Amino acid sequence: MSRTGALSAGAGAGPAGEGTSVRAGWTVAAAPLLAALTALFAVFLTGFDQRSAMPPDVAARFYGFFLDRYPLFAFALVYGLARVLAAALAPSPASVPRRLIGAAIGLALLLGVSLHPTFGGMVLRAGFGTGSGAFLNGTPMTLAYAMGAAAAAGVFGLALGLGVLLTGRAPAPPARSRLRGAGRALLNGLTAFLALWFAAAVIGLARDAGFGPWPRRLLDARDLVVAAALLTVAALPHMVLVAARRPALTLRGQRHARPGPAGGAA
Template identity: 65%
Template sequence: MRPATVAVPAAPLAAALLALAAVAATGFDQRSALPPAAERVFYGFFLDRYPLFAFALVYALARILAVAAGPGPAGPVRRILGALVGLALVLTLGLYPTFGGMVLRSGFATGGIAFLNQAPMWLAYALGAAAAAASYGAALGLGVLLTNRDPRPRSGWGRALAAGAGRLALGFGALWFALAVLGLARDAGIGPWPRRALTIPEFGISAVLLVLAFLPHSVVVTGLSHTRTSNPLIEPPRSR
């Protein structure tokens, strides 16, 4: 397995953990000075209820940038334009009109409606996490596809569609699990951040939750990248 095959999938989780470490080290919290426009976007119900989603956004942004910088068929112009579109999609779906965007709002609404229709709490929560993962995964996946993936099938449309459906199911399942784990942050004991700064134990709990949440997706992406680059039907060897 080539180093780039591991480095590209590992970079997003590393970026999310570094962002968390920076927040803890600087004591950043709601009392920190921010421009009024940024305060209106970030501070509110969804950041208070789902604080670790902030680092899920870092994960998605870093994933798109890592793919843009990694090996692949795209030229420089497509990488730059695709990355810009992908970053805009993630930020729009994650932050518009305020923190959480369509991602958390769709999850909260889906879970709430299911619970009001007498679904068990665990099922309502799972459905909400699935809805959030669908929005989050759509922005992330489309960003990656536009940035540095070859849309042309190399082994016929039938096999390509079947393989694509399998990759989509694996990726969605991993992100579903990730957002479900991150939604339990308050119950896991990360404290009231961002209403006050993270303590060392709360930083440790948050880091463990981020690793637990996104490690499956990193592993899935690593496996799929290795399959893509080692399968001659998908990535045939170049002539010398």
């Protein structure tokens, strides 16, 4: 095939390739929210609560102040774990061993900051400590709450971002200069942090929004609706951000790619 024919074929496949990239981006972006909602529905259907039989050591690690005060963080953790897995399974130039090892390290890191020494880990402790400390020092309640949500989002986002990077996700196309590349990376990190900050602020309001006393008693239908709505609203900015980035990275990478040598007769 001649060079002209190859370029024509590539141009003809452009719209189809773009559509595939968009669909893949939304699939990767929506999978974590679907996983969190599935976990929520599983809790509702099975009637799982604090009275369910669990090993004493496991129960002592999970049940306590932070689960009682921030119950939706349990499903936010499912969201984060699913995000790492989705990144590992998404199309990427990384090898299978790197994806497996990266995903294992990323999952362990996220579980560590979320569950050690007990439920909430460093994530909720950072948020609660920052917010309560600010309030006790005279900061208005709304601002103190926002500061606590920012601290929790920062710890969670750092672990989540490292986990996704370790899976070897598709890299961004090279920037024209180091300064531009650093600026793009900074902007991406800032927008991701803002999305997670919003999510942390929303799920922290579960009790104020009418979510019942789960896990001290069963989830009822009203609790299910409230929790599903809060989780969806909280995840939407981050989900849209992930969906928008993946097709953009793929398409920009294709534009920057140089055509290989033409095969066949000239």
